[in-house]
Amino acid sequence: MRLAFFQSFRGMLFSLVLLAVLPALGIILHNGLASRDDAVLHARQELARIVTALAGAQLRTTDVTRQTLTTLAIMDEVRNQDIVACTEIFTRILLHNPLYTNITLTDPSGGILVSAMPMTFPSLADRKHFKDALRTKVFSPGEYIVSRATAVSSFPFAYPILDELGEVSGVLTVALDLSKFHSFFAGEHLPDGSFLGVADHEGRRLFRSFVDESFPLGAFISPSAWKAAKEGGESGVFVSQGSDGLSRISAFHKIRLDRDAPAYMTIFIGMPEAAIGADARKAMGTGLVLSACAAVLALVMAWVAERAFFMPRVRALVMAAERFRIGDYGTPTGVNHDAGELGLLASALDRMAQERQVAVDALRAAKDAAEDASRSKSEFLANMSHEIRTPLNGVLGMLQLLESGRPSAEQREYVETAIRSTNRLTRLLSDILDLSRIESNKLVIQEESFAVADVRQSILDIFETPAREKGVRLEVRVDPRIPAHLFGDEARLRQILFNLVGNAVKFTPKGQVAVNFVLVSAAGESTCQIRFTVQDSGVGIPSERLKDIFEPFIQVDGSCVRSHQGAGLGLAIVRRLVDLMHGQLQIQSTQGEGTLVGVTLPFTVGSATLARPQRSGVERDLGERRFLLVEDDSVNRMAMERILGKFGCEVISAGNGLEAVEILKRENVDLVFMDVQMPVMDGMEATRIIREELGLDVPIVAMTAYAMAGDRERFLQGGMDSYVSKPVDMARLKETVNSILV
DSSP, rough: OHHHHHHHHHHHHHHHHHHHHHHHHHHHHHHHHHHHHHHHHHHHHHHHHHHHHHHHHHHHHHHHHHHHHHHHTTOOHHHHHHHHHHHHHHHHHHOOTTTTEEEEEETOBEEEEEEOOOOOOSBBOOOHHHHHHHHSSSSSOOOOOOOTTTTEEEEEEEEEEETTOOOOOOOOEEEEGGGGGGHHHHTTOOOTOOOEEEETTTSSSEEESSOOOTTTSBBBOOOOHHHHHHSOOOOEEEEEETSSSOOOEEEEEEEEESSOOOOOOEEEEEEEGGGHHHHHHHHHHHHHHHHHHHHHHHHHHHHHHHHTTHHHHHHHHHHHHHHHHTTSSSSOSOTTTHHHHHHHHHHHHHHHHEEEEHHHHHHHHHHHHHHHHHHOOHHHHHHHHHHHHHHHHHHHHHHHHHHTTOHHHHHHHHHHHHHHHHHHHHHHHHHHHHHHHHHTTTOOOOEEEEEEEHHHHHHHHHHHHHHHHHTTTEEEOOOOOSSSEEEEEEHHHHHHHHHHHHHHTTOSSEEEEEEEEOOOSOTTSEEEEEEEEEEEEESOOOOOGGTTTTSTTTSSSSSTOOOOOOOOOOOHHHHHHOOOHTTTEEEEETTTTTEEEEEEEEEEEOTTTTSSOOOOOOOOOOOOOOEEESSOOOHHHHHHHHHHHHHHHHEESSSSSSHHHHHHOOOOOOEEEEESOOSSSSSHHHHHIIISSOOOOOOEEEEEEEEEEEEEEEHHTOOOOOEEEEOOHHHHHHHHHHHHOO
């Protein structure tokens, strides 16, 4: 029995699920731990590299300063203490080197003889650098000071001028502006909470990458950091808690004038421990949870499907398919056509058996015709859209009929899921056609006046419910300075925003999605630059993928186990529409924290009188109305007959345009739904005869799978009054009927 279970379909499914998930769990755990350790090691090495490079840069600055003072000390103007000449020389040096705040020349007692900047104090005798230079008779560094000439935080150096007897005849001093140190460190990009700092020989803070009241210049740095640096060698890496309470991995490097001299400056760089390996830990946890959930869900679904209904019908269908493979089209599948989705598949297989030979001949003829003619890309896409939309219309029609027939809760769930799937396929077709039209320069921007409030409300209408179901808060804010009406392509603006907001909701498991409309041009101008931002707290996008996510069919997660579906066309269409509308597109994303997409588009101020009126929601009584449905596809005809019957009207059907013309010669109808592509006589020719030869003004609505750019306009110019594309939405159809019938 046990062996039989594992050889059964259910047993094999269970075994495969467990065998697939358990190794994945182990790999995720192992890789997560290894990634965390690698991240810590890499961080320590990177910190040591950066601090060593910065120390080298500072040493080069000190050497340049020493050379400058050495050169000044041998100049006759300085040695002779020519005040006018020295002042001119010092001032010129300051102009060419903004790193220096002041240069002075003092006598051996510290009295200031020459200063490039005005000094309110007459002596530098109390300064450490002056004392050390006087005592050692060599180039000497100082300590943190506030410059008496400029009142800015500075770090000084001093150089003694020796006479022929080797005695100090004067002292040159120069002060470095500590605020200019940012130019040395601005190129290093580190995580939030990281810092770069410099301390003098006593541990006073000379520089910090971010200075505020918690980290004032001139104050002593963290005792633990200073202790680690003092007790360490020339350089090292340590872990300590900073003045702000954050635990960091830090590296230091001491700077000396020469090997035996004491360190006059120490450079520190630190990175929060929490930021190191955070992505690895989060990815490991997410992977473990998703793998476990996937395993449980797969086991449950496999058990229910196999036990309840799946295998018996599948075996029958497999046997039928095998018969069809060898050319036996006379034996049906034996599965009841009313048995749910598998029944529909059985019905399709049975019809296929009857139509197979005809289809093969038709395909062969189509193939020969295709090889004889060169078709353009747009023609291929139009035919593909038509051939997919036609059967899809039948599927969606049947599903909508099932939904309106008071199904059970379980059945309603199945039907709604199927409807969502057909709508998703329809959107995919529309995206492919839009992308093709844009790339072939056939998409035309249609500008008209529209209300900004309508655009905002449409976002809430579509996405507020799915966001709320996920526990995500959706907010849409409009800058009150934006005019109430704008002039531009409202449909393409909605398409851009729907794609961006849809992606944000899809990839945000918790938190919020914030949509903002902001006026970036000056208020009152006729041309308005509006910036639309969509910010989420979702999974984010890796930095290396930001460059290619706007390409067609590209997705961030291209694996077979990705948790979000999609064809990868939405952002490609957004980018091309923004370019077409002469706008700008920016994106910022941090993996694990969220994404911010900004779109800036130009509009002109619109008018309420020119804005497109909203459809009235008036429901009309159709009980006494008679409609003529002209449709050659039997499945579509049956679906549309049933849907129109739900409206309460009487429906007359015709299989082609010629039958429709004959019916209208003897019957009166209130409305005609006309397919375009039909045998015997197409819908366009039938419409021409109805208008010109019969002289009837009965409203005609094109109900067709043609959905390329220009199709709607072509049908209206041919005498039709309105247009509905397949697959037909039941509510949209009712809306169209109400808008036409008075």
